[in-house]
Amino acid sequence: DGGITQSPKYLFRKEGQNVTLSCEQNLNHDAMYWYRQDPGQGLRLIYYSQIVNDFQKGDIAEGYSVSREKKESFPLTVTSAQKNPTAFYLCASSLGWGGGELFFGEGSRLTVL
Amino acid sequence: DAKTTQPPSMDCAEGRAANLPCNHSTISGNEYVYWYRQIHSQGPQYIIHGLKNNETNEMASLIITEDRKSSTLILPHATLRDTAVYYCIVRVSQNTNAGKSTFGDGTTLTVKP
Numbered sequence: 338d339g340g341i342t343q344s345p346k347y348l349f350r351k352e353g354q355n356v357t358l359s360c361e362q363n364l365n366h367d368a369m370y371w372y373r374q375d376p377g378q379g380l381r382l383i384y385y386s387q388i389v390n391d392f393q394k395g396d397i398a399e400g401y402s403v404s405r406e407k408k409e410s411f412p413l414t415v416t417s418a419q420k421n422p423t424a425f426y427l428c429a430s431s432l433g434w435g436g437g438e439l440f441f442g443e444g445s446r447l448t449v450l
Numbered sequence: 451d452a453k454t455t456q457p458p459s460m461d462c463a464e465g466r467a468a469n470l471p472c473n474h475s476t477i478s479g480n481e482y483v484y485w486y487r488q489i490h491s492q493g494p495q496y497i498i499h500g501l502k503n504n505e506t507n508e509m510a511s512l513i514i515t516e517d518r519k520s521s522t523l524i525l526p527h528a529t530l531r532d533t534a535v536y537y538c539i540v541r542v543s544q545n546t547n548a549g550k551s552t553f554g555d556g557t558t559l560t561v562k563p
Contacts, residue, residue, distance in 0.1 A: 341493075372553070379537065380494070380553035427493055437541075438484070439551065441493030 343442035358413045360428035369411035372427040459558045468525040472538030475519040481540040528561045
C-alpha cells in the first residue's frame with residue numbers, strides 16, 4: 338500500500354541529545370513537509386522540501402535540521418538547540434509543491450526527559 | 451496562504467447532522483478549501499476539498515458560500531467515531547510558490563450518544 342511511514346512512533350531522549358525522526362513515502366511525491374503539534378493546538382510548519390536536494394525553513398525551524406537526499410526520504414533532526422522539543426511530529430507529502438492534497442504519516446511522539 | 455477561523459468546539463447528537471463552519475475571508479481566487487480531521491494521536495486524514503461549487507463524497511459534503519469567504523463541512527449522520535478535531539485550510543491545487551498551508555487550532559467535534 339502507498340503511504341507515509343514515520344518512525345519511531347514513540348521516542349524518549351535526554352536533554353542535550355540530538356534525535357532524528359524518519360519519514361519515508363512511496364507515493365512518488367515531490368513535496369514533503371514536517372509539522373509540529375503541541376497539546377490542544379494545531380499544526381505548525383517546521384521545514385518543507387519542494388524537490389530532492391532542496392528544502393526551506395517553515396515558521397518554526399529554529400533548533401531543527403533536515404535533509405532531502407532521496408525523493409522518498411525526508412528525515413528531521415531535533416537538535417539540542419531546540420528549547421522545548423517535547424511534541425508530536427507529523428510528516429506529510431503532496432504530489433507537487435504548494436498544491437493538492439496533503440498525505441500525513443501517523444506521527445512520532447518525542448518526549449524529552 | 452489565507453488563514454482560516456473555526457469555532458474551538460462543537461457538540462452533536464449521534465445520528466444527527468454535524469455542521470462545522472469555517473471562515474476564510476482572505477481566500478484567493480486560486481485557493482481551494484480543504485478539510486481534514488485528526489483523531490487523537492494520529493495523523494490528519496483528508497475529508498474533502500472544493501473551489502467554489504458544493505462537493506460531496508462518501509464521507510461528507512462541503513458547502514462554500516458564493517463569495518467564497520466561508521464554508522461548512524457537513525457530516526450527514528454523525529457517529530461516535532466522528533469525534534475528532536476538524537481542520538479547515540486553504541491551499542492551491544497546482545504548483546506555485548505558495549506551498550505553506552496554515553493550520554489553525556481546528557474545531558473539536560464531540561458526538562454524544
